[in-house]
Structures are given as C-alpha cells and as structure tokens.
Amino acid sequence: MRLLSAALLVTGFAAAGVQALAADGVAARDVKMAQHDYLLNCAACHLLGGQGSRTVPPLADTGRLFALPGGREYLGRVPGAAHSPLDDKRLAAVLNWMLSRFGDTTADPPYTAGEIGRLRAQPYLDPLAARRRLLAGH
Amino acid sequence: MKALLPALFAAILFALGPAADTAWPSAPEAPIVTQDPHGVVESVRPELGPHALWVGDRLFRHSILFDGDNGQALGMVDITWTLGGVAPHTSHSRREVYVVEPVYDRGHRGERIDYVTIYDLHTLAVTGEIELPTKGAEAGHGVALSALLDDERFLVVLNLVQSGSVTVVDLEQRRFAAEIPTAGCSLVYPTGRRSFGMLCGDGAALAITLADDGSAAETRRSEPFFDVVADPLSEKGARDGSRWLFASFDGYLHEVEFTGDKPSLVARWSLMTDRERADSWLVGGSQHLALHRDSRRLYSLVHQGQRGSHKDAGSEIWVYDTENHARIDTFEIPALLPAFLRPVLGLAPDSLAYRVLSFFTPSMGAHRVVVSQDDEPLLFLRHGEIGVIGVLDARDGRHLHTIEEAGMTGGEIRIP
Amino acid sequence: MSRLDRWMENSSRALARRSGRRGFLARLGRVIAGGTVTGVAALPLLPVARGQASDESHGSRAAAPPEDIQGPEGDPNHCDYWRNCAIDGFLCGCCGGSSTSCPPGTEMSPVTWIGTCRNPLDKKDYLIWYNDCCGRNPCGRCFCNRNEGERPVYHPYRNNDINWCAGAESQVYNCSAAMIIGLAVEGQPEK
Numbered sequence: 001m002r003l004l005s006a007a008l009l010v011t012g013f014a015a016a017g018v019q020a021l022a023a024d025g026v027a028a029r030d031v032k033m034a035q036h037d038y039l040l041n042c043a044a045c046h047l048l049g050g051q052g053s054r055t056v057p058p059l060a061d062t063g064r065l066f067a068l069p070g071g072r073e074y075l076g077r078v079p080g081a082a083h084s085p086l087d088d089k090r091l092a093a094v095l096n097w098m099l100s101r102f103g104d105t106t107a108d109p110p111y112t113a114g115e116i117g118r119l120r121a122q123p124y125l126d127p128l129a130a131r132r133r134l135l136a137g138h
Numbered sequence: 139m140k141a142l143l144p145a146l147f148a149a150i151l152f153a154l155g156p157a158a159d160t161a162w163p164s165a166p167e168a169p170i171v172t173q174d175p176h177g178v179v180e181s182v183r184p185e186l187g188p189h190a191l192w193v194g195d196r197l198f199r200h201s202i203l204f205d206g207d208n209g210q211a212l213g214m215v216d217i218t219w220t221l222g223g224v225a226p227h228t229s230h231s232r233r234e235v236y237v238v239e240p241v242y243d244r245g246h247r248g249e250r251i252d253y254v255t256i257y258d259l260h261t262l263a264v265t266g267e268i269e270l271p272t273k274g275a276e277a278g279h280g281v282a283l284s285a286l287l288d289d290e291r292f293l294v295v296l297n298l299v300q301s302g303s304v305t306v307v308d309l310e311q312r313r314f315a316a317e318i319p320t321a322g323c324s325l326v327y328p329t330g331r332r333s334f335g336m337l338c339g340d341g342a343a344l345a346i347t348l349a350d351d352g353s354a355a356e357t358r359r360s361e362p363f364f365d366v367v368a369d370p371l372s373e374k375g376a377r378d379g380s381r382w383l384f385a386s387f388d389g390y391l392h393e394v395e396f397t398g399d400k401p402s403l404v405a406r407w408s409l410m411t412d413r414e415r416a417d418s419w420l421v422g423g424s425q426h427l428a429l430h431r432d433s434r435r436l437y438s439l440v441h442q443g444q445r446g447s448h449k450d451a452g453s454e455i456w457v458y459d460t461e462n463h464a465r466i467d468t469f470e471i472p473a474l475l476p477a478f479l480r481p482v483l484g485l486a487p488d489s490l491a492y493r494v495l496s497f498f499t500p501s502m503g504a505h506r507v508v509v510s511q512d513d514e515p516l517l518f519l520r521h522g523e524i525g526v527i528g529v530l531d532a533r534d535g536r537h538l539h540t541i542e543e544a545g546m547t548g549g550e551i552r553i554p
Numbered sequence: 555m556s557r558l559d560r561w562m563e564n565s566s567r568a569l570a571r572r573s574g575r576r577g578f579l580a581r582l583g584r585v586i587a588g589g590t591v592t593g594v595a596a597l598p599l600l601p602v603a604r605g606q607a608s609d610e611s612h613g614s615r616a617a618a619p620p621e622d623i624q625g626p627e628g629d630p631n632h633c634d635y636w637r638n639c640a641i642d643g644f645l646c647g648c649c650g651g652s653s654t655s656c657p658p659g660t661e662m663s664p665v666t667w668i669g670t671c672r673n674p675l676d677k678k679d680y681l682i683w684y685n686d687c688c689g690r691n692p693c694g695r696c697f698c699n700r701n702e703g704e705r706p707v708y709h710p711y712r713n714n715d716i717n718w719c720a721g722a723e724s725q726v727y728n729c730s731a732a733m734i735i736g737l738a739v740e741g742q743p744e745k
Contacts, residue, residue: 036739039681044668044711045721048735053664053721055300079301079322083339085367085709085743123340125357126319127301196692220692220726221717246691246726276717276725277707278642298710299720324708337708366709367743373706445745446702449642 033090034097041084042094050102057131063103068134075099076111076119078127083120088113091120181260182212186228188512192552193520193527194280195545196223201237202545203262203554206516206529209541213262216255220246221278223549226257227286227293232309233259235554238274238284238295254293254307268312270305273297279424279449280550281374282325289331292348296326304336306352315352320344325373327396329380335396337373337384341366343394343401360401364392372421372448376429376436383429383460385409385421385438387448391463407463409438409456418442422450424522425506425550430515430532434460437469437517437532439507451503451521455535469535471519473501477526477540504528508551522548619734620675627674633698637682637732639671641698642714646687646729648696654733656687663688665721667711668735669703670742679742681735686727688719693729703744712744 039048046052050059065071075081075095084091092111099107124130182203189206194217201224203212215226218239227236235257243249252274256266275283275298284295292315293307301321308315323338329345336344341362349355364371364386371384371392380397381404393405410419419440421427426439436459439452457467476496479485485492504519515532527541626634630653631645637653638645650657663686670679705712719725 033739036681039735040668040670040738040742041711043683043735045665047664055721056665079339083322083366083709085712120340123322123338125321125323125344125359127321129319240725242726247689247724250725275707276720276727277713277715278717279715282707298707298716302710322708324710325706337706339708366705370705370709373708446640446700446704448704449699449701 030093031097034093037086037090037094038098041086042080042098045080050098059098059102060104062099063105065131065134066099066103066105066107068137070134072107072111073119074130074134076116077122077124077130079123081120082123088117088120092116179261180213182262184260186230186259186554188510189516190554191508191518191527192225192228192550192554193541193544194223194225194549194551195525196221196548197546199223201225201549204527204541204544206510206518206527206541209527209529209539215257215262218242219276221276223545223547224280224283225550225552227284228259228554229286229290229309230259230554231290234265234309235259235262236286236293236309238270238293240272240274240276254295254309256309256312266312268307268309268314270295270307270314271297271317273299273303273305275299278548279374281425282327285326285328285334287328287330287332287334287348292332292352294326294328294334296324298324304334304346306348308352316348316354318346318354318357320346327375327377327382329377329382329396333380333396335382335394335401337371339366341370343396345396345401358400360394360403363394363403372426374423374425374427376427378429378431378460383427383436385427387420387445389415389419389421389440391436391458391460393460405463409440409458409465418444420444420447421452422448423452423505423507424449424548425508426452428507428509428517429460430509431511432513433515435466435509435532436460437507437509439504441503449505451505452507453501453503455504455507455517455519455530457535467535469517469530471501471504472528472530472537472540473499474504474519474521474524474526474528474540475499475502477542478524481543506551508553510553518551520544520549520551527551619673619678619680619737623673623675631696633696633700636673637671637680637734638698639682639700639702640669640704640714641684641700641730641732642704643686643698643727643730644693645696645698646693646731649687649693649729651687651729651731654731656685656731657690657693657728660687660689660728661722661724662686662731663718663720663722666718667713667716669712670738670740670745671702671732672741679738679740681738683733683735684714684718685731685733686718686722687729687731688722689724689726690728692727703742705744712742 045056052058092113096107096110099105191204191206192201194201200214200216202214217237237255240250240252250272252270252272254268258265275296286293291310295305297303303317303319306316323336323344327335329335333347341364343360345358346354347356369386369388371386375382375384381395384392389410391407395404420443423439428437438456440456441450441453455469459466476499505522506520508518509532510516517530517532519528525546527544529538626632627636631647647653656662666685668683671682672679704714707713717727719727
C-alpha cells in the first residue's frame with residue numbers, strides 16, 4: 001500500500017511538473033531530469049512528496065522563503081543543495097523545478113548555473129538560523 | 139551462544155543453591171574460612187601499558203580492554219548502541235573512560251536519553267553520567283562519531299539529526315556545554331588541545347576551536363580540495379598531531395592540516411603505482427589506515443577490488459614511509475579464523491587438529507588496523523566477522539599471537 | 555603466502571562482500587551441495603515482488619522492471635539480488651518482512667538514502683529507496699554488505715553506515731528493505 005501510494009505520488013507530481021513548466025518552454029526531458037535529480041539527491045530526507053518529516057522541514061515552505069528578501073540566495077546556500085553531487089546547471093534546474101512543484105511559485109528569472117555556482121560556494125553551517133533570520137526579515 | 143548455555147545453567151544452579159539451604163539450624167560454630175579469598179574485585183593496574191587495546195563488540199554491546207602483549211582481558215565497559223560496537227575514549231590525566239550511549243528506559247524500548255557514561259579507569263566502576271540532547275549519530279563503522287580533545291576537558295559528539303551539528307560536553311564540570319551547528323560537515327577528528335576538524339559534503343574541511351565555555355571560538359573552512367563524486371576521501375583516517383591523513387577511494391593519500399588560517403591540503407601522494415592501480419589494488423575496510431608517528435610509518439589495508447569494494451577486508455598491509463611517500467614493506471595478514479574456531483570446536487592449542495585447521499584455513503584478511511605508538515609497536519588487526527585480534531610486530535610484520543574470544547562481531551578497536 | 559592461499563583468498567573476497575557474515579558457511583555449502591544450490595535459486599520469486607510490480611504498472615511511468623531473474627540476483631533474500639546493490643545490514647525478507655516491507659512490530663523509518671541499482675535483465679538503472687525497519691533489536695539474519703555507489707557520512711543521503719532509524723520513533727535498527735521508486739534516467743553519479 002505504501003508502495004502503491006509512493007508510485008502514485010511520483011506519477012502525480014511528474015504530471016504536475018510537466019504542466020507547470022511546459023508553459024515556460026522547458027522541455028519535458030529537462031523536467032524528467034530534474035525530477036530524477038530530486039529523487040536521487042533530495043528525496044531521501046525531504047521525501048517523495050517534499051513533505052519532509054519529524055526532523056526535516058517541508059518543501060512547501062520554499063515558495064514563501066523564495067519570495068522574501070534573501071530567499072533566493074538562501075535556497076542556493078542550504079547545504080543539502082550546495083553540497084549535492086550535481087553540477088551547477090543541474091542543481092539550478094532542480095531548484096527551478098522544486099519551486100514550481102512544491103513551492104507553488106516560479107523562479108523568475110530562473111536560477112542559472114552561474115548564479116548557483118556563486119551561491120553554493122558559500123554554504124551555511126547553520127541553515128536553521130539563516131532560515132529564522134530570513135523569516136524575521138533581517 | 140551455545141557455549142554460554144552451560145555457564146548460564148551453572149549460574150542458575152548457583153543462585154538456587156542457597157535458597158534450598160535456608161532450613162539449616164544456625165548453631166554457632168567456627169567461621170568457615172575459604173581457601174581462596176571471597177568477594178575480591180580486581181582493578182585495572184595503575185599504569186596502562188602502551189600495548190593496551192579497547193575492542194568493541196556489537197553483539198554483547200560492550201568494549202573489552204585487553205593487554206596486547208599477552209592477550210589478557212583487563213576489564214570491560216558497556217556500550218548500548220545497537221549498531222556501533224564503538225570503543226570508548228580514555229582520559230589518562232583524569233583517569234576516566236567515556237562512553238557515549240543512548241539509553242532506553244525499557245531496555246531497547248521506551249524513552250531514549252543520551253548519556254556520556256563515565257567510568258573510573260582504575261576500578262572501571264561507573265562514577266558519573268552526563269545527559270546530552272537526544273541526537274547522537276550512530277553509524278555502523280563507529281569511526282569519528284565522537285572525539286576527546288587533547289586537553290581532555292571537552293568531548294565532542296556528532297549529531298546528524300536535522301541539518302547536522304556537534305554536541306560539546308564539558309568533562310571537568312560534567313555537563314552539556316554547547317551545541318555547534320555544522321550543517322553539511324560531518325565526522326569529528328581531534329586536532330589539538332581544544333580543537334577538532336570535520337569533512338564536508340563539498341570536498342572541504344572544517345576546523346573548529348572551542349572557547350572556555352565549550353562554544354565555538356573560531357570556525358574556519360578550507361577551500362574544497364577533493365572530489366566527493368569522482369574520488370572521495372574515506373572517513374577512516376589516521377591522526378598525525380594537528381594533521382589527519384585520509385586515503386581517497388582511488389588510493390591517493392591526502393594530508394590535511396587543520397591549524398593555520400584555514401584547514402588545507404598540505405600533501406597528496408599516491409599509495410599505488412600505476413601498475414598496481416591497473417591491477418585493481420584499492421584501499422578499504424572499516425579502519426584501514428594507521429600511522430606510527432615517531433617512525434613516520436603508515437599502514438594501509440589494501441585489497442584487489444572495484445568500485446563499491448571500499449568496505450571489503452584488506453588482504454595485505456602496505457607499509458609506507460610518509461616522509462618519502464614510498465612503500466617500504468608489505469605485511470601478510472594471518473588467518474584469523476582458526477583462532478576464532480578453536481574454542482568453539484574445543485580444540486587444544488597444541489593439538490594436531492588445530493594445527494591442521496590452521497594450516498589449511500586461508501586468510502580472510504582484516505577490516506581494521508591500529509598501531510601502538512611506543513618504540514616496540516604492535517599492529518592490531520581485526521576482521522569484521524571474526525571475533526579475534528591478530529597481533530603483529532609493527533616493525534617487521536611478524537605474527538606474534540592472536541587474542542582469542544575478543545568480541546563476537548564487528549566493533550571499533552582503539553588504543554586507550 | 556602460498557599460491558593456493560592467495561587463490562582461495564581472491565575467490566573468497568568477492569564472496570565475503572556479497573554473502574556477508576554467512577559467507578564462509580555459504581561458500582562451504584556451495585562447495586558441498588554443488589548443483590542443489592542452483593536449484594534453490596531458480597525457484598519462482600516471492601509473490602511480494604510480483605504484487606509490487608503490478609502496483610507500479612498502474613502509473614504512467616516506466617513499466618515495472620522485469621523480475622524473472624534466475625539465480626541469486628533474482629532472489630530478494632540473497633545479497634546478490636539486484637536491488638540490494640548497496641545494503642549494509644540485514645535483509646528484512648529474512649526477518650519476518652519482505653524486501654519491500656518491514657517485519658511485524660517494527661516501524662519503517664521515513665528518512666533513508668536513495669541510490670540506483672541495475673536490473674540485470676533489462677540492463678536499466680532503477681531508483682532504489684533503502685528503508686530501515688526500526689523498533690526491534692538487530693535481526694541478525696541475511697547480513698549483506700554491498701556498497702555500490704555508497705559514500706562516506708559527509709554525503710549522508712548516500713551512506714549506508716548511518717542508522718537511518720534516526721528518523722523513526724524508535725532508533726533501534728532491525729533490518730533494511732529495498733523499494734523501487736521508479737526507473738532512473740541514468741545511474742547515480744558515484745558509479
């Protein structure tokens with residue numbers, strides 16, 4: 001049952017991802033790649049549906065965080081993103097996809113490889129404090 | 139386990155015995171003096187020799203202190219981790235032993251509280267405990283999950299819950315001192331009086347120096363210096379003062395200096411020739427690197443394997459001079475299995491059957507190696523599934539003896 | 555070291571990794587039993603694996619991986635089973651659960667690590683979700699130690715030494731299951 005729901009979840013958000021990003025002209029192939037990269041490198045802790053767990057915050061928060069001043073930088077500096085074994089281009093694609101899929105928002109302009117390369121070079125040691133500062137508006 | 143049953147029965151009979159005797163009349167008579175003194179509890183001798191060794195055991199969840207010269211057990215401390223078999227830390231100045239452990243209020247169920255349990259090094263009696271946040275990380279290899287810093291005041295414990303941090307414990311005041319966020323970095327390596335290092339997910343190293351209250355006085359990060367995807371560093375390193383030596387999966391030794399402006403890679407050299415690499419020689423194991431600091435000799439467990447064999451047992455020990463970056467010797471790893479089977483099969487050490495068994499049993503290699511730091515150093519070897527310790531002369535690789543019945547399975551080994 | 559010694563060691567090394575703690579006995583058994591073992595390995599797969607395959611076929615994703623694999627690579631309770639390519643622990647199928655479910659009385663840890671394994675039949679890579687089952691003492695059966703694409707603790711989501719029960723209610727590790735998330739676009743980068 002657990003597996004069935006997991007399979008449906010994957011199928012479901014694959015479809016949603018395609019719809020959301022197709023409008024931006026992103027090729028379905030790229031969406032598929034971003035989804036693959038998310039599953040392989042992020043879902044271990046954030047889980048298949050991005051819901052997080054007892055110890056991991058849900059990715060639904062990313063839309064709200066992204067909209068705050070400094071939020072764009074924050075998402076590129078979180079160690080889970082910054083230290084992932086993805087090159088800058090693919091990490092940028094995952095973040096763009098993730099915001100659309102889980103954050104209910106669009107990265108505008110989308111993250112680029114160059115921007116990600118700069119951000120991930122300064123990973124946070126204390127992302128929870130950075131998040132608190134972000135939410136407190138300073 | 140079967141070997142334990144007779145002992146268990148004996149214990150039950152012993153316990154039942156006096157109860158059946160309670161109806162005897164209590165007429166006054168001369169006191170019974172037993173031939174052997176009754177109720178004696180031993181202590182560990184005041185000075186541990188340089189060849190003492192802690193041997194962790196996953197199955198019985200304790201760590202035994204052995205005298206490596208003669209294989210005698212000196213005592214043991216309990217460790218409750220379900221996976222680890224982690225060996226404890228020993229403070230010689232404070233004469234204490236520290237075990238980091240989670241404790242459940244119903245054995246292995248119920249509420250969990252993490253403690254540093256403190257033992258007296260002489261009596262091995264529990265003399266105190268320090269409650270910690272319930273966050274301590276547990277990993278099967280047991281390596282670099284906690285570190286006793288050099289002035290023996292602070293103990294640092296790795297946490298992997300949420301984004302990652304370390305818990306700092308003040309051993310002098312016996313209290314939790316601080317939690318330091320270290321997201322993205324992991325494992326803890328002592329590097330000095332009050333400093334330790336970590337390895338990070340972007341291929342960088344982190345160096346943290348503590349203030350008097352155990353908080354982070356200074357946190358310094360290196361530039362990324364290794365490729366976490368193509369050729370990652372094994373976390374099973376060997377300490378060299380403020381430096382740590384790490385071998386990469388492809389067999390390149392990285393000497394990392396944790397002091398200075400920021401941690402840095404000071405040397406990188408190959409443990410294998412091109413030819414050896416082509417012959418599939420790789421480093422691997424659970425504690426596969428050991429350094430004898432005075433002689434600058436580095437011992438590396440190696441095997442012939444492929445990607446994914448980085449936890450396999452080493453089939454040989456390659457010995458290097460770290461000054462010249464050159465291999466100077468190769469040690470064979472003795473077959474440890476016969477010594478493991480001997481007591482199980484009930485064979486006498488000098489029996490023909492045991493000699494035949496020893497002759498025909500191939501070596502299955504070793505997963506762990508540590509070296510003592512004295513002038514007549516010993517190498518201690520352990521295979522993850524064979525509960526004995528092979529003891530070699532670290533100077534020439536001679537197999538001196540094997541410590542039998544040294545824990546049933548796995549477990550870290552550590553020089554106290 | 556004698557030539558015989560080295561030969562035996564070379565052949566035992568790969569086996570020890572793949573068949574784990576029982577490796578020595580398994581090897582002995584293989585030598586003694588010869589063809590018998592092959593017969594056992596050729597038994598049809600457990601119904602669990604089939605049931606799960608049909609679950610996945612409901613989705614519009616890739617078709618379920620073919621599982622009619624002969625030999626240990628097709629036996630979920632064998633270390634060589636293709637999905638177990640990075641399990642360091644006890645197989646739940648030998649502990650009262652299955653390769654995709656936890657034993658009775660345990661709880662599946664929500665967090666875990668994810669990698670890819672190649673199905674030998676269609677030569678495709680699948681995303682595998684390794685979940686630890688928690689709340690009972692270590693199972694102690696079918697110990698495997700395979701580490702293809704496994705990485706040190708500084709990449710926790712690719713490390714199988716960590717007790718992943720850290721994310722569950724009880725942090726006592728019992729066994730590990732391996733579930734397919736879906737077809738991978740490519741093998742994980744560490745391979």
